[in-house]
Amino acid sequence: MIEFRQVTKRYDSDHTALRQVNFGLDRGELAFLTGHSGAGKSTLLKLIMVMERPSAGELIVGGQLLNRLPRRQIPYIRRHIGVVFQNHQLLFDRTVYDNVAMPLEVMGASPREAGRRVRAALDKVGLLSKEKMNPMQLSGGEQQRVGIARAVVNKPPVLLADEPTGNLDPELSADIMNLFGQFSQVGVTVLIATHDIALINEMGRRTLTLDHGRLVAGGTPLVGGASGH
Amino acid sequence: MATDPRRKADATRGAKTSRAAWRQQAESYLTHHRKVARDSAARLWQTPVASLMTWTVMGVALALPVALLLLLTSLEGVSAGWESSARLTAYLQLEVPLEDARELREEIGVDGRVAEVELVNREDALTEFRASSGLEDALDYLEDNPLPHTLLITPEESARSEAGVEGLVRFVQGMEGIERVQVDLGWLQRLNAMTDLLARAVWALSLLLAAAVVLVIGNTVRLAIENRRDEILVAKLVGGTDAFVRRPFLYTGAWFGLGGGVVAWVLLQLSLWWLSGPIERLAGLYRSEFSLNGLSVDGALTLIIVAMLLGWLGAWVAVKRHLDDIEPGEIAGG
Numbered sequence: 001m002i003e004f005r006q007v008t009k010r011y012d013s014d015h016t017a018l019r020q021v022n023f024g025l026d027r028g029e030l031a032f033l034t035g036h037s038g039a040g041k042s043t044l045l046k047l048i049m050v051m052e053r054p055s056a057g058e059l060i061v062g063g064q065l066l067n068r069l070p071r072r073q074i075p076y077i078r079r080h081i082g083v084v085f086q087n088h089q090l091l092f093d094r095t096v097y098d099n100v101a102m103p104l105e106v107m108g109a110s111p112r113e114a115g116r117r118v119r120a121a122l123d124k125v126g127l128l129s130k131e132k133m134n135p136m137q138l139s140g141g142e143q144q145r146v147g148i149a150r151a152v153v154n155k156p157p158v159l160l161a162d163e164p165t166g167n168l169d170p171e172l173s174a175d176i177m178n179l180f181g182q183f184s185q186v187g188v189t190v191l192i193a194t195h196d197i198a199l200i201n202e203m204g205r206r207t208l209t210l211d212h213g214r215l216v217a218g219g220t221p222l223v224g225g226a227s228g229h
Numbered sequence: 230m231a232t233d234p235r236r237k238a239d240a241t242r243g244a245k246t247s248r249a250a251w252r253q254q255a256e257s258y259l260t261h262h263r264k265v266a267r268d269s270a271a272r273l274w275q276t277p278v279a280s281l282m283t284w285t286v287m288g289v290a291l292a293l294p295v296a297l298l299l300l301l302t303s304l305e306g307v308s309a310g311w312e313s314s315a316r317l318t319a320y321l322q323l324e325v326p327l328e329d330a331r332e333l334r335e336e337i338g339v340d341g342r343v344a345e346v347e348l349v350n351r352e353d354a355l356t357e358f359r360a361s362s363g364l365e366d367a368l369d370y371l372e373d374n375p376l377p378h379t380l381l382i383t384p385e386e387s388a389r390s391e392a393g394v395e396g397l398v399r400f401v402q403g404m405e406g407i408e409r410v411q412v413d414l415g416w417l418q419r420l421n422a423m424t425d426l427l428a429r430a431v432w433a434l435s436l437l438l439a440a441a442v443v444l445v446i447g448n449t450v451r452l453a454i455e456n457r458r459d460e461i462l463v464a465k466l467v468g469g470t471d472a473f474v475r476r477p478f479l480y481t482g483a484w485f486g487l488g489g490g491v492v493a494w495v496l497l498q499l500s501l502w503w504l505s506g507p508i509e510r511l512a513g514l515y516r517s518e519f520s521l522n523g524l525s526v527d528g529a530l531t532l533i534i535v536a537m538l539l540g541w542l543g544a545w546v547a548v549k550r551h552l553d554d555i556e557p558g559e560i561a562g563g
Contacts, residue, residue: 049466049557051556051557072470072471075465075468075469075470075471075473076468077468078465078466078467078468079467079468083466089459089462089463089466091459091460091463093460102463102464102467103467103468105261106464106467106468106469106470106473107468108254108257108258108261109257110253110256110257110260
């Protein structure tokens with residue numbers, strides 16, 4: 001589902017964020033991405049989101065080579081990728097429902113269809129009763145779950161999370177991780193960037209470790225060319 | 230990806246399904262447009278003072294050239310009216326007796342270029358002058374009637390061109406007993422030259438003020454874009470196309486235009502109402518049919534539509550310049 005082939009990202013002539021990164025993630029796989037701050041975690045996620053383009057190497061997401069994707073196509077790729085942020089990026093000028101509905105609105109889903117899917121997503125994260133509230137009224141953990149509902153509402157095949165448990169206590173973090181586990185069980189490829197070593201050890205999943213832009217652990221490529229559709 | 234089997238199933242279900250899907254797509258597209266249009270209008274209402282100020286600025290900028298345009302049309306109406314009724318006035322020499330004047334009238338009357346000739350007796354002329362000028366006392370001091378017999382010549386329709394009238398003037402001028410022929414075309418030509426000049430000035434002013442409107446709306450929409458930065462970022466993040474992100478701002482521009490057009494119309498009606506009394510009196514003094522015409526329904530609609538287009542254009546300029554700068558790259562941080 002996600003495949004990095006010798007991907008390098010250079011920002012300036014002297015700052016190289018990623019060096020020849022090689023790895024693949026299969027459908028339904030859940031993996032952690034870790035490393036010291038500035039190791040290139042965010043850059044790697046940005047490359048998948050097409051917020052940045054690789055300087056060298058090939059990056060394939062969902063069978064699409066992203067290197068030379070025309071600018072106009074970027075929105076359509078993003079519709080297949082759900083993202084969860086540490087600061088959740090919710091909009092406080094609208095209700096929880098409207099926040100979660102945004103990806104569907106962008107796709108032009110009919111209001112009836114949107115209503116059904118938004119409620120399903122909110123139900124999944126256990127916030128169905130709070131759909132009419134403003135996200136500002138919710139606790140940090142609840143806000144994060146709204147962010148997750150928004151990320152999965154259009155059932156994307158790929159889910160990325162950048163420090164999704166950064167501000168949460170361990171119990172809430174475990175809840176959130178459980179949710180991610182459930183998504184991967186239904187076939188969503190999940191990649192979680194995090195510092196939280198305790199959490200990683202607890203989950204016992206594959207872990208990609210970056211160090212100064214190099215992938216030093218967990219970089220096994222896909223087996224048997226499973227990426228090649 | 231794993232969507233292939235589903236796609237195949239769709240294909241076999243045939244055209245009926247795809248047409249229904251297409252219809253549904255179009256419907257939700259229209260629903261979305263309605264929603265965006267409503268939302269952007271609602272946003273303008275939420276800041277009524279700021280919106281009203283923008284509308285007023287636009288209204289003033291639009292009302293000015295339209296007012297001048299209306300004035301211009303009215304003036305052109307005046308000169309067109311006079312051109313068709315261009316008359317020659319031939320003053321006879323003072324010593325020419327009434328008999329000879331009658332003969333001259335006959336002679337001129339048979340010319341093909343002349344529709345009608347009227348003889349104004351010098352005695353009648355003096356009586357009329359006495360009555361209308363208010364110089365009765367001064368005239369009493371005069372021993373003789375200073376006015377000559379006068380012929381008022383109305384040219385035939387075909388001879389009312391500038392060249393035709395000039396030819397006629399030369400013909401009458403050459404006759405015995407004619408002192409002077411006067412055509413009141415000089416001031417008409419000056420009026421025409423002035424309306425031409427005014428027309429150009431109005432167009433130049435219109436262009437400048439249209440540009441000003443576009444810039445004002447552009448700036449206002451730029452602020453709106455800044456205010457909704459987070460929303461734009463999220464929309465781009467979840468796969469909103471450029472058109473999707475632009476749409477609310479283009480509607481905002483169009484609504485600013487609508488408000489500005491309506492304000493301009495109100496301003497025009499108000500000033501027309503305020504000016505109509507004095508204009509009537511002035512026109513009355515000149516014995517003129519002149520009247521300042523307001524905007525017709527078509528004109529008002531055109532004004533509002535043009536205003537909306539200008540607003541839309543201004544928003545488009547702002548969106549083009551500023552929206553591309555907002556990219557979600559900065560969200561994820563280092």
